[in-house]
Amino acid sequence: MKIYTDVVIVGTGVAGLFSALHLPSDKKILMITKSDLESSDSFLAQGGICVLRDESDYDSYFEDTMKAGHYENRRESVDIMIRSSRDIINELVGYGVEFEKKDGEFEYTREGAHSKPRILFHEDITGKEITSKLLAQVKKLDNVTIYEYTAMTDIIEEDGRCIGILAENEHGKLTVYAENTILASGGIGGKYKHSTNFPHLTGDALDISKKHGIRLEHLDYVQIHPTTLYSEKPGRRFLISESVRGEGAVLYNKKKERFVDELLPRDVVTKAIHEQMEKDGSEYVWLSMEHIPKEEIMKHFPNIYQHCLEEGYDVTKECIPVVPAQHYFMGGIWVDSDSRTSMDHLYAVGETSCNGVHGANRLASNSLLESMVFAKRAAQKIGRL
Template sequence: MIETDFLVIGSGIAGLSYALKVAQHYPEKKVLIITKTRIDETNTKYAQGGIAGVTDFEHDSYEKHIQDTLVAGDGLCNPRTVEIVVTEGPARIREIIDWGTRFDKDSEGDFKLGKEGGHSEFRILHHKDVTGKEIERALLETVGKQKNIQIIKHWFVLDLITQHHLGYLVTKSTPDIECYGVYALDQQTNKIVKILSRITLLATGGNGQAYRTTTNPKIATGDGVAMVYRAKGRIENMEFIQFHPTALYEPGVSPSFLITEAVRGDGGILRNSKEEAFMERYDQRKDLAPRDIVARAIDSEMKREGTEHVWLDCHHMDNAKFIEHFPNIYAKCKSIGVDVATQMIPVAPAAHYSCGGIKVDEWGRTSINNLYACGECSSTGLHGANRLASNSLLEALVFSHRCFLDGIARVDSVAFKENVPDWNAEGTTEPAEMILITQSGKELQSVMSDYVGIVRTHVRLQRAMKRLDLLHEEIESLYETTAVSPQLCEVRNLITVGYLIVKEAAFRKESRGLHYNTDYPKKSVILQNIVL
């Protein structure tokens, strides 16, 4: 058994910035970070474009950023949350700069600000085309200097510990569900350890691996969302899965390499197989329309012409500046035989970001006491039906700070729970055939990609639900009889996430933001956030 004052699950921008703050505020208290793989293998590391924030008040304003966010969210943003994130964001950005994050500057020492789809002004701070990796580096270096932070790698968190594990019946109607910690699998010893904590933060990232084609790394399996749902916590807006319009098209390659929206912000133009610049037919903002519109436009062009990708044309751009701003994109394209100076880049949409997740209030508190969530696994109300580009890193910083403020005010009033039982693995055996697990994962990805993608229909959603019911039944049978493994638990979590996406998509009988159902092409003035 392990006891810790603050337990952080996940080591991306949300988890690390939170852990750093609570450790610095309470140097005498224990802070434990758990990650299921390497400490730097997070969704944060793969964020290319940058972080949005108002820093140039001569040309930009909070009001403009707020309005851009609300427009992108298509009527489902929480206005109070949007105001909080936009106005508190610049202070949080200054903190990570103080911790060593290096954003690109011009010759005069001013930040080079980028512009992406849906933004009315240049406000994106970036570090070339590896902004997330640079933020992760700076945070890890600073966290490493804190003596009261312990990092445990290659541990897989299985479940949240609540009253359920003490023998009580817990349902969604149960008042005051409490989190006492987690059960975690030490992947090196195969031992399951009970970790008790006063305060627990979920910063577990997204769920892109529910889809066959995604920009997310292999670790993005919706673990936090699935755990909270099993613990009878509240989940919302899972139907709003953002497909990034421009992932590099490489058949059979997963995860897909992201071609950041900043390329279009710098002048890249989308063209179809006839080399026509088609975005003007879909939106007056052309290539810089919000992501939901651009992704649907690309999907429409591909289906109309029977192609598997469109083209991103950059050959008219200054090649030296392209290489300076996007060195990794340039090198990646070069590695597959594409010279961006003379050739167009093949791109297609890929699952990229979950706008919904664990429902939290404005302090990051979940519906389960002493449990917080921030980053992509959470649903704060910022993104609504569609996330504005580069708002995700900003949201993670603002809400990790708010979780920190609320957590330090509560931690001394929370006692460790006694008499929590050890994990019960009685009656389970080693899996006879791993194919039963891996094939279930492939089937899930096929169902989600074919039936619950960019464009949906009532019939597709019905089919998806029937197939997910069967997958759920099969994987639960395995889970009850088989010794737990990361592979089994990840597939189980993904099936749960898939169910939530389909269930909430079926409830939303309208088309709004990232949820486009051809049976209900118009928006509704009645439907708001759907909570399960």
């Protein structure tokens, strides 16, 4: 089956959806996703989305992002993301996204390695709130067609430029010819035993890019999240959001003693947990929410509360066992500030791309923001061509 379109977008998480929403309405767009529309990691994001609160917050937000990334971040990209953040939030509110408010004003929370609260949230399912509202908007667009359960198998290269993709689904093989291609296919968690990602996210775009000699960057920059609910069951690990620690949760060893500052960057906390597990001869450490009022837990973390209850733990009364798991990929397909790859007419956005914002370690709640900022820039660049 041959398909001719203006733009093909591989992936339907926030990066793919935000790209589609910002492409010109006269462009014919095909979006494909490897599983169903709800099975993107964007739906799983719990904590929230960062925003520059005001001009006085710029220097500390910039420094927090750089410090967490071990100063290996691309400074230009960090600046673009921070400067664009308020516009992104305003757009999301326009799309119907509801962030927590207090007395009519946005309520901000804080997470690890942030020097102050600057994170907007919707309970503990911020990713679901944002992604579902973006998906609803995209479904209204007459110029967009979406194929579920359709996997990209290759890109089509001609004279050193990308002219589309090859894909397959239950109906057979597809050849999609497109003026521009946007890769928004997510992370690499499916390659790991313990990961917070959906298992079908296996870095397909990276393997295809490598085959075509497309520039990749920092493939060893893999983030391990310090706190996922320990389980002996196989499959995806349930994330215990960093904002739980931001609101006062503490980590204990097997003797119920604190052993680390819970608000240090993720890689530092992860290292401390691994060292403690080795000392204790244990496969997990304990996370306690005893310092968070019960009403705050029920209001801010209802999803975490309910999931832990289903697993046999009442977080309002007892500690839960947590273990680090693969969470996020900071490396990927190298892109410039307009999300262009090293191949003409090929763009990459979201977790599969590497624009350098995150450096060697991502600051909490920068992922949804970064994905949308640079997805919008890709769409705008295509619109200008």
